[in-house]
Amino acid sequence: MTEPIIEVRDLWHWYLRGTPLESVALQGASFTLAAGEVVGIMGHTGSGKSTLVQHFNGLLRPHRGSVRVFGSDLGDKHVDPRPLRRRIGLVFQFPEQQLFDPTVADDIAFGPRKLGCDHAEVRRRVQGAMAAVGLPFDTFKDRYTFGLSGGEMRKVALAGVLALEPEVLVLDEPTAGLDPRARRDLLNVLRALHDERGTALVFVSHNMDEVAELVTRVDVLADGKTVMSGPVREIFREERRLRELGLGVPAATELAGALRERGVALRGDVLTIDDAVEAMMWTSSSSPAA
Amino acid sequence: MTGAADALIRVESVSVAYPVPGGKVQALTDVSLEVRRGEWLTIIGHNGSGKSTLAKLFNGLIIPGRGSVTVDGLSTADDEQRKRIRQIVGMVFQDPDNQIVATIVEEDVAFGPENLGLPRAEIIERVADAMRRLEIEDLRQRAPHQLSGGQKQRVAIAGVLAMRPAVLVLDESTAMLDPSGRTEVLQAAQALHRDGVTIVAITHFMGEVVLADRVVVLAEGRVALEAQPRDLFAQPERLRELELDVPQVTEIAARLRARGVDVGLVPLTVAELADAYVRLPRAAA
Ligand SMILES: Nc1ncnc2c1ncn2[C@@H]1O[C@H](COP(=O)(O)OP(=O)(O)OP(=O)(O)O)[C@@H](O)[C@H]1O
Ligand SMILES: Nc1ncnc2c1ncn2[C@@H]1O[C@H](COP(=O)(O)OP(=O)(O)O)[C@@H](O)[C@H]1O
Ligand SMILES: [Mg+2]
Ligand SMILES: [Mg+2]
Numbered sequence: 001m002t003e004p005i006i007e008v009r010d011l012w013h014w015y016l017r018g019t020p021l022e023s024v025a026l027q028g029a030s031f032t033l034a035a036g037e038v039v040g041i042m043g044h045t046g047s048g049k050s051t052l053v054q055h056f057n058g059l060l061r062p063h064r065g066s067v068r069v070f071g072s073d074l075g076d077k078h079v080d081p082r083p084l085r086r087r088i089g090l091v092f093q094f095p096e097q098q099l100f101d102p103t104v105a106d107d108i109a110f111g112p113r114k115l116g117c118d119h120a121e122v123r124r125r126v127q128g129a130m131a132a133v134g135l136p137f138d139t140f141k142d143r144y145t146f147g148l149s150g151g152e153m154r155k156v157a158l159a160g161v162l163a164l165e166p167e168v169l170v171l172d173e174p175t176a177g178l179d180p181r182a183r184r185d186l187l188n189v190l191r192a193l194h195d196e197r198g199t200a201l202v203f204v205s206h207n208m209d210e211v212a213e214l215v216t217r218v219d220v221l222a223d224g225k226t227v228m229s230g231p232v233r234e235i236f237r238e239e240r241r242l243r244e245l246g247l248g249v250p251a252a253t254e255l256a257g258a259l260r261e262r263g264v265a266l267r268g269d270v271l272t273i274d275d276a277v278e279a280m281m282w283t284s285s286s287s288p289a290a
Numbered sequence: 291m292t293g294a295a296d297a298l299i300r301v302e303s304v305s306v307a308y309p310v311p312g313g314k315v316q317a318l319t320d321v322s323l324e325v326r327r328g329e330w331l332t333i334i335g336h337n338g339s340g341k342s343t344l345a346k347l348f349n350g351l352i353i354p355g356r357g358s359v360t361v362d363g364l365s366t367a368d369d370e371q372r373k374r375i376r377q378i379v380g381m382v383f384q385d386p387d388n389q390i391v392a393t394i395v396e397e398d399v400a401f402g403p404e405n406l407g408l409p410r411a412e413i414i415e416r417v418a419d420a421m422r423r424l425e426i427e428d429l430r431q432r433a434p435h436q437l438s439g440g441q442k443q444r445v446a447i448a449g450v451l452a453m454r455p456a457v458l459v460l461d462e463s464t465a466m467l468d469p470s471g472r473t474e475v476l477q478a479a480q481a482l483h484r485d486g487v488t489i490v491a492i493t494h495f496m497g498e499v500v501l502a503d504r505v506v507v508l509a510e511g512r513v514a515l516e517a518q519p520r521d522l523f524a525q526p527e528r529l530r531e532l533e534l535d536v537p538q539v540t541e542i543a544a545r546l547r548a549r550g551v552d553v554g555l556v557p558l559t560v561a562e563l564a565d566a567y568v569r570l571p572r573a574a575a
Contacts, residue, residue, distance in 0.1 A: 023436075044468045045386075045439030093466075094385070103311075142311055150384065150462065151337025151494075176465045177384065179336045179494050181533035206468045209538060246438070248469035251497065251538035251560065258564035273538055277545045284551050284570065 005070060005168055005200060006033040006056055006088075012064035013051050013224075025051040027224040028065075033168070038194055038201045040211040040232065043221030044246030049204045050093050052221065053170050056202070057081060057088045086115060089166035093173045093204075095157035096146075104148075104156050105130075105141035111164040129159035132189045134182050150177045158186070169193065170202040175210060187214055212236060212250040212271035220245060233269045252276040298456060298488055299325035299348055299379070304357030306343055306511075317343040318511045320357075325457060330489040332499050332519075335508030336533035341492045344508070345461050348490065349379035362456065377406070380450035384462040386442035387435075395437075395445050396421070396430040402453045420448040423485070424478050440471025444478055457488040464493065476501065496523075496537045500558040507532055524556045539563045 013026040026048045033039055043049050054060040055067045058074050058081020067074040069084055092098045101107035105126055112122045130137050133155040145156055154177050161169065169190070175183045187210060193199040205211050211218060211232065218235045220228035222245050228235055236242070239249045239257065248254075256270035256279065266279045304321045307314040318340045325331055325348070333341050346352040347359050350366035361378050364371040383389060392398035399420055403413045421427045424444040429437060434445055443463055450458060460479065464472040476498065483489050491502065499505055500519045507515040507522070509532050515522065522529070523536045526544060536544070543557050543566075553570065557563035 045466070045471055143315075144310060147308060147310055147315075149338045149342060155337070173466070177337075177462060177494065179533050180496060180535035181530070182337060183494075184535070206466075206472075208469065243470070246468045246470040252542065255539060255542065255560045255563060258560050259567060262564055262568045264564075264568060273541055273545070276542045277549070280542070280546060280567065281549055281551065284546075284567075 002035065003071065004032045004034050004068075006031060006202075007068045008032070008052070008055065008065070010065035011052065011055065011062055011067060013048075013055070013060060014063055015051075017063065025224055028226070029221060029224060030226045030229075031219055033200055033202060036194070036198045036200050037217065038203065038215045040215035040218040041202065041204045041221065042206070042208075042211060042218060042247055045206075047221040047246075048224040049221055050172055051224075053090065053172055053202065053204060056168075056170050057085050057090050059090070086164065087166055088168040088170060089161040089164045090170045091158055091161045091172060091174050093176075095153045098157040098160065099145040099153065102144055102146075103141070104135070104143045104145055105137075107145050107156060108159045108163050111160055115164065125163040125165065126159075129163040132162055132185075133159045134185055135159060151179060151182065154178060155182065162189075165197075166199070168200045168202070170204075172204045173206065174203070175205065175207060183210070190214060206247075208236075208248050208250045209252070209272075212253070220247070222246075233271060236271055237269065296326040297324035298327045298362060300358075300360045301344070301347065302358050302360075304347065304354040304359060306340075306347070306352060306354055316511055318347075318354075321508075321511070321513055322357075323506055323513060323516075325488060325490055326504075327456070328486055328488055329503045330483050330491065330501060332491045332493060332502035332505045333508060334493065334496075334499060334505060334534060335514070339508040340511045341508055342461055345381065345459050345490070345492060348457070348459055349381060350375045351381075377453050378455055379457045379459060380453055380455035381459045381461065382443065382446050382450055382463045384465045386439045386446065386466060389446040389449075390434040390442060393433055394430075395426065395432050395434055398434060398445055399448045399452050402449055406453070416452045416454065417448075420452040423451060423482065424448040438471060439467045440474035443467065443471065443475045447475070447478060447482075451482070451487075455487070457490060458482060459490045459492075461492045462494065463491075464495065464498065472498075496535050496540075499523075500537060507534070509533075519558060520556050523558065 008031040011026050011029045014022055014024050016022050029052050041049050062075045072079050099107050108126045108129055109122050112125045127137050135155050203215055215232055218232050219226055236249050236253050250271050252270050252272055255276055256266050270276050270279050301323050306318040307316050335341050350372045353367050359366045361375045364375055366375055390398050391401055400413055400417045403416050426444050464475050479489055502519055505517055505522050514532055523540045526536045539557050539560055543553050543563055553566035
């Protein structure tokens with residue numbers, strides 16, 4: 001078996017360490033990502049998701065435990081994490097933390113320029129990334145990054161990372177604030193990157209429907225610890241456990257539960273709209289008349 | 291119920307443009323609408339359609355370039371009235387961490403009323419009342435940064451409520467929350483609504499839109515549609531043209547119908563669809 005791209009073991013992290021306000025954000029989190037995988041991370045607010053993913057490209061360093069990324073040991077202070085950032089693109093939870101340049105096109109071009117792309121390549125990537133997130137190039141290229149609506153700002157931050165064309169994309173609640181169309185389009189873009197280029201994806205989300213649609217495996221954090229990990233279908237079978245952890249199940253799964261409570265026999269796991277339609281079609285055509 | 295008597299906020303022929311390099315961005319164009327006393331109005335629309343701009347017009351954070359906005363008969367363009375208007379229209383935003391000013395929950399909730407210079411006894415009464423209604427009494431001595439997202443948003447709402455607003459504007463106030471946080475905030479808003487507080491909710495979650503009495507859809511700075519949730523979600527193609535969608539259960543029912551299984555209504559909730567489905571006569575294959 002090849003070595004995982006990201007391997008986190010028993011990770012601990014404190015904020016304001018050594019001050020009276022010290023608080024522990026991670027206390028024994030673990031995580032692995034293999035090449036080409038699509039993994040979801042869920043957990044209540046404050047469970048440590050954002051803290052965990054900021055270790056993946058060395059923005060935060062482990063206080064205890066180990067973080068290995070593309071073979072580098074990020075616990076070793078002498079390891080320079082910057083080369084990793086070309087390979088692992090991280091989209092922050094709060095887009096305003098990610099935008100630096102005054103105008104939209106310059107902000108998105110920043111990464112490709114730093115990678116040494118020539119002018120034509122920078123332009124190709126910026127236009128491609130803006131199209132992928134649904135920002136019309138001519139309308140938005142010269143707009144100020146701080147004079148945008150919330151969703152538009154999110155799209156610029158996403159485009160800036162997509163333009164890096166990294167091998168791994170780590171997205172921290174990327175659909176928050178996006179309209180339904182932009183959400184759907186983003187999921188399609190991510191799926192295409194995975195299917196066509198083999199991009200590995202880490203998708204942090206509070207949206208159970210999206211997790212069910214996109215990922216194959218899920219990790220669940222609670223109070224800084226990894227408490228569940230497994231194939232998405234198995235995780236969403238644990239509805240009661242998930243609710244105790246402040247989470248839920250996809251709407252389609254909820255519907256299947258409500259139907260079963262009402263005595264309807266449904267086949268298999270129901271996670272997505274497609275699953276629900278298929279299961280309900282099958283039942284309505286195969287059950288004997290009441 | 292319609293008509294002048296019910297309109298708490300009245301927006302008339304309003305246009306708003308933001309200056310940007312080399313020109314301006316037209317955020318709202320000739321928008322007219324009213325927020326009726328006691329209703330739950332939800333505003334949806336694509337990114338950049340003008341929802342937050344509209345919300346900021348409601349409490350005078352933005353004064354329209356053209357047209358007028360009145361709140362309870364007071365013009366937001368009138369500097370003298372703006373303080374009063376900010377009390378009538380309370381706003382809560384998306385990020386739970388950016389709205390809390392104090393280091394203890396109770397002090398945060400008291401911040402607004404203290405700034406009004408109210409008598410001590412009145413402040414104490416208002417803070418207690420707001421915390422009771424948001425069910426955060428047990429958090430009164432806690433540090434806000436230690437709370438969950440849903441708890442923080444309820445603290446933010448309590449702080450606004452302590453100003454005794456007639457309208458609570460929630461601009462994507464559930465966007466950053468986990469499922470239980472969202473439920474907490476929505477249940478709190480529903481309880482306030484039952485007690486007579488007018489709610490204006492902005493959201494991208496179609497599943498939340500079903501809580502509204504009335505929905506206004508913005509597109510490119512104009513009012514594109516106005517409807518009750520069920521009538522709105524009976525138009526999936528129109529909604530998709532507007533970059534929007536229907537709730538998941540509504541979509542499931544539509545796809546079943548397309549394949550010959552018609553549950554006979556536009557369901558808005560899981561329970562509605564499940565109930566309708568079990569009532570269907572079962573045909574043997
Ligand atoms: N400070 C600003 N300066 C310049 N343009 C702005 C500013 N704020 C908003 N805009 C523009 O005004 C329009 C409406 O923005 P607004 O924030 O009202 O949209 P919104 O419907 O709330 O969008 P979202 O769903 O993304 O939050 C958009 O085209 C946006 O780019
Ligand atoms: N910059 C920071 N300073 C202090 N505490 C923080 C900081 N960032 C996060 N925390 C705290 O660390 C914990 C984990 O937060 P976070 O990783 O943001 O969780 P999540 O992304 O799951 O919501 C929370 O208790 C949070 O309040
Ligand atoms: Mg986070
Ligand atoms: Mg907005």
